[in-house]
Amino acid sequence: MxxxxxxxxxxxxxxxxxxxxxxxxxxxxxxxxxxxxxxxxxxxxxxxxxxxxxxxxxxxxxxxxxxxxxxxxxxxxxxxxxxxxxxxxxxxxxxxxxxxxxxxxxxxxxxxxxxxxxxxxxxxxxxxxxxxxxxxxxxxxxxTLGLFYNKAVLEKNGWKAPTTLAEMEALADEALKAKLVPFASGNAGWRGNNEHYVTIAFNSIAGPENVYKALKGEIPWTAEPFVAAINKLNDWWQKGYFGPDYFSLETEQFFAQMAAGKSPMLPSGTWHFQYIQSYFKDNADQCGFVGFPSADGLGAPVYALxxxxxxxxxxxxxxxxxxxxxxxxxxxxxxxxxxxxxxxxxxxxxxxxxxxxxxxxxxxxxxxxxxxxxxxxxxDNKYGYTSWTFLPPATDTQLINGIEEVWLGRSTVADYLAQLDATFQQEKAEGKVPAVPAR
Missing domain, CATH: 3.40.190.10 (Periplasmic binding protein-like II)
Structure with a gap:
């Protein structure tokens, strides 16, 4: 090749x-x-x-x-x-x-x-x-998904772009202390933005090997790695990483929030590159992007495909x-x-x-x-899996809608994953799961 x-x-x-x-x-x-x-x-x-x-x-x-x-x-x-x-x-x-x-x-x-x-x-x-x-x-x-960040905000506060999950959480905690919203984010214009964060958690915490096994039906979505991943994602929500206005901000609004220095980081996908020149204007080089930091044991950032x-x-x-x-x-x-x-x-x-x-x-x-x-x-066959690409339609809808119920305390992590798995198994039996290339 x-x-x-x-x-x-x-x-x-x-x-x-x-x-x-x-x-x-x-x-x-x-x-x-x-x-x-x-x-x-x-x-x-x-x-x-x-x-x-x-x-x-x-x-x-x-x-x-x-x-x-x-x-x-x-x-x-x-x-x-x-x-x-x-x-x-x-x-x-x-x-x-x-x-x-x-x-x-x-x-x-x-x-x-x-x-x-x-x-x-x-x-x-x-x-x-x-x-x-x-x-x-x-x-x-x-x-792919990764982490956009405002270089000027990091430099002003003496922070560095995170390379590990622990470093990212430490930066987010410092941002909260500085009265900043750690993650520029929102789903007012597109509820599907929810799945970007679930996909990040599944790949960067549970790991792509486990996601692959679940997609192939070798392990359920209720397996411990996915429990740990959604628990961590819920922790970020409860700590305020996503800010108070998540349900009222549209995509361009929260990108502008990051560009204006009100948020140091923006976890999302490469499609956001289209906004850099509009919102950073003559300072496009002040917008950085790295692969989303991974949990211990996963090594380098996972690029979810x-x-x-x-x-x-x-x-x-x-x-x-x-x-x-x-x-x-x-x-x-x-x-x-x-x-x-x-x-x-x-x-x-x-x-x-x-x-x-x-x-x-x-x-x-x-x-x-x-x-x-x-x-x-x-x-090089070193990639992860995005939910909107590899999950069948009803399962993906459950993933998007159900995570809000967890964040708002209306459902438990266990119930969320159980419903996700039940929907997936049904669609798998019906032949609706997209093709998953061998690793």
């Missing part, structure tokens, strides 16, 4: 082909439904994805339709009736298995061979996109070749470099070789370094 490296440098005129031409109606239509996107992000999609693809493929005409928070619901209804877009966009692998099982997705094995995806995409992601031995989805982006969204082709598509061409375009180094130069954290496609990728020198070097670290961890 080639070592994956980034080459940072000015794009110069290389963005011109992507930014000068938008969608044209001459070619055969290729439709793609997308979720929400801010105006600047929609502009990036129009110029880099739609314009770039249509310029490179004049026989096709790609259009992107924004469906917002209703995307999943509308997609399910459309596929059930045999309608919908050519490119099927989902929120992660757990959504793929039910669609593949229902015959709503086209197997991609022939395209993967013909277009070279088998050689271009990191193998673990091809395995994750399989159902019943066939490939049905490839990831639009992959991500997540797939933020997947791409498939509808079985009823009138233009499957065009849809495959659009997906193939997303997996080109030219697209990777152009899109990640204007929008970091949401289009980190799992290319096996990043040596041909060029990222604009205006992008914080920390982003390229973090993505390289994650790519190396995946390539």
């Amino acid at each position: 080639d070592r994956r490296t980034f080459l940072a440098g000015s794009l110069g005129v290389s963005l011109v082909p992507f930014m000068s031409r938008l969608a044209f109606a001459a070619g055969k239509p290729v439709t793609w439904w997308y979720e929400s996107a801010a105006p600047a992000q929609q502009e990036a999609i129009a110029k880099v994805l739609v314009g770039g693809f249509n310029a490179a493929h004049p026989d096709y005409s790609l259009t992107v339709d924004y469906r917002g928070s209703e995307l999943d619901k509308q997609m399910r209804v459309a596929l059930l009736s045999g309608n919908g877009p050519d490119v099927v966009y989902t929120a992660g692998p757990s959504y793929v298995a039910p669609m593949a099982r229902a015959g709503q997705l086209l197997a991609l094995d022939d395209y993967a061979e013909k277009l070279g995806w088998n050689k271009r995409i990191l193998p673990v992601f091809l395995e994750m996109g399989k159902y019943d031995g066939k490939l049905y989805a490839v990831p639009k982006t992959y991500e 997540g797939v933020g969204s997947t791409l498939s082709i509808a079985a009823a598509s009138q233009n499957p070749d065009g849809a495959a061409a659009a997906i193939d375009y997303v997996f080109s180094p030219e697209f990777y470099g152009a899109m990640n130069s204007v929008w970091q954290g949401e289009w980190n496609t799992p290319l096996e070789d990043l040596s041909m990728v060029k990222i604009s020198d205006t992008v914080p070097a920390l982003y390229a370094e973090t993505m390289k670290t994650l790519a190396d961890a995946v390539g």
